[in-house]
Amino acid sequence: MSALALAAGAVWAVDLTPLADLETRHASLLAQLGGGVSLPREIEAAIARAQRACSAGIDAACAERERLSDELAATREALRLEYRIEKQKRFKRSQSADDGAGLLLLALIAGTGAAVFCGGLVWRRAVRPSPHAAPIQPPPRGHYQLAPSVPPMAPPVSPFVAAASVRAEAREWVWPGIVARGDVTLLGGAPKMGKSQIALFAAATLSRGDAWPGGERARRGSALICELEDDVAQDVQPRLEALGADMSRIAFGGPLDLSREIGKLEAHARAVGDLRLVVLSPFISFFGPSSTDEVTVRARLAPLLEWGRERRVAVVGVTHVTGKSGAGDAFSGSEAYRRAARAAWKVVLDPADPEPNPKRKRRLLIAVGVNNAADDAQLAYRIEGVTLPSGIETSRVRFEPVDAGEPVADYFPRGMYEGQPPTPRPVRRAASETLTSAADWLRGxxxxxxxxxxDLKVAAAAAGISVGTLYTAARQLGVQMDSDGDVTAPKTWRLPASA
Structure with a gap:
């Protein structure tokens, strides 16, 4: 680059100042002397010499410029040639390095193969028996034994529980024969039949540790009542007061989705410490949007069922029955609700009661699908009006005997309300039908x-036949009882083929 700069400077360094000065002086003399006057010979000769000198200088400068341009082109070509030579040298060096790496890899592979081959020869010679050695004798038949260095195989472990390791446990009851701990119990029936009244009776009896129908004493505990149909302040609270409940052991709950909010029940159980009963009314309203798909319903019920079993808490669900006036045995919602419950009870009017007023007529609590107790259980009760000391009018249930010889306890403390007589103990009554007449009736x-x-239980009650007598007559006749493969469905009775 420095040579190129020098060449350019030399080309444009020719001094043309003398020639310009002579031409200027020549022009001024011509102007002074005027036209037609010739210059002295010496001046013309000087001008001619100056013109020739300038022309010679210009020619020399041009020649020098051409020489420097040629030299610059030669320099550029030399640089290009040097670059190509250096590039070729680098390529040859990299190719030589790759060839060396390839040769090294080939040598390594060849060496490994040779080592493996030699090792195989050594191993073959080491394990090949000598021709002079004694032959190896096989072990006696049936006498095979693992080498001492091989540990024995561990026995397989079953993921299931052996029946021998399970200890049988007796079922625990909150309400003996009716509501079991850890199970779901459904109370179904037509509207205004007292289903919620029975649930409140259970909560009140449990809260004060009083006697159940039949005389058994309740183990005192707390109850949670989640009521979505009746008003808590105007209906539920007065009925509990009429039943003599211990309000410090009863809590009220609101809407819940127990398929996702089972943790709220767990939090309440931990807070009270002795929770033994949860009442859900209506039952199907606590498991999200309504669904008739059995798989979906069972999935939504699973958290409550598991929680109840682990906590040993009884769950009572109040529900309605389908059919006109509640005459059917199917409960509202999917049948999966009923199948998931361990016990299902239905409330019906007692057709044998001569009371003309339906509100005062006796009701029967009949088992329609019980898996945790005998399905011949039956309770009878009436709904009676009560006026609280505060002047609030409300109602409560009062149970009555349904069979001869069955004891019925006095359910309400004597002197609970001033000016009201205590609830009398019902008088035992004799059986209206003998076993023979009951068997004849059932056969017909x-x-x-x-x-x-x-249906047979309701009809038998109308005929004056107790449930116990009805089952005794059925066993005497050899009546076949089946539920068409579904243990939760109502059983169908039929006479044996030989009858």
Whole structure:
């Protein structure tokens, strides 16, 4: 680059100042002398010499410029050639390095193969038996034994529980024969039949540790009542006061989705410490949007069922029955609700009661699908009006005997309300039908064809036949009882083929 700069400077360094000065002087002399006057010979000769000198200088400068341009082109070509030579040298060096790495890899592979081959030869010679050695004798038949260095195989472990390791446990009851701990119990029936009244009776009896129908004493504990149909302040609270409940052991709850909010029940159980009963009314309203798909319903019920079993808390669900006036045995919602419950009870009017007023007529609590107790259980009760000391009018349930010889406890403390007589103990009554007449009646009913057990119980009550006598007559006749493969469905009774 420095040579190129020098060449450019030399080309444009020719001094043309003398020639310019002579031309200026020549022009001024011509102007002074005027036209037609010739210059002296010496001046013309000087001008001519100056012109020739300038022309010679210009030619020399041009020649010098051409020489420097040629030299610059030669320099550029030399640089290009030097660059190409250096590039070729680098390429050859990299190619030589790759060839060396490839040769090294080939040598390594060849060496490894040779080592493996030699090792195989050594191993073969080491394990090949000598021709002079004694032959190896096989072990005796049936006498095979692992080498001492091989540990014995561990026995397989089953993921299931052996029946021998499970200890049988007796079922615990909150309400003996009706509501079991850790199970779901459904109370169904037509509206205004007192289903919620029975649930409140259970909560009140549990809270004060009083006697159940039949005389058994309740183990005192707390209850949670989640009521979505009746008003808590105007209906539930007065009924509990009429039943003599211990309000310090009862809590009220609101809307819940127990398929996702089971933790709220767990938090309340930990807070009170002795929770033994949870009442949900209506039952199907606590498991999210309504669904008739059995798989979906069972998935939503699973958290409550698991929580109840682990906590040993009884769950009572109040529900309605389908059919006109609640005459059917199917409960509201999917049948999965009923199948998941360990016990299902239905409330019906007692057709044998001569009371004309339906509000005062006796009710019967009949088992329609019980898996944790005998399905011949039956309770009878009435709903009676009560006026609280505060002047609030409310109602409560009062149980009555349904069979001869069955004891019934006095359910309410004597002197609970001033000016009101205590609830008298019902007088035992004799059986209206003998076993023979009950068997004749049942034979005539089944002669028309198979019938549901619930319908027979209602009809037997209308005929004055107790549930216990009805089952005794059925066993005497050899009546076949089946539920068509579904243990939760109502059983169908039919006479044996030989009858």
């Amino acid at each position: 009913m089944l002669a028309e064809g198979p019938k549901l057990a619930t």
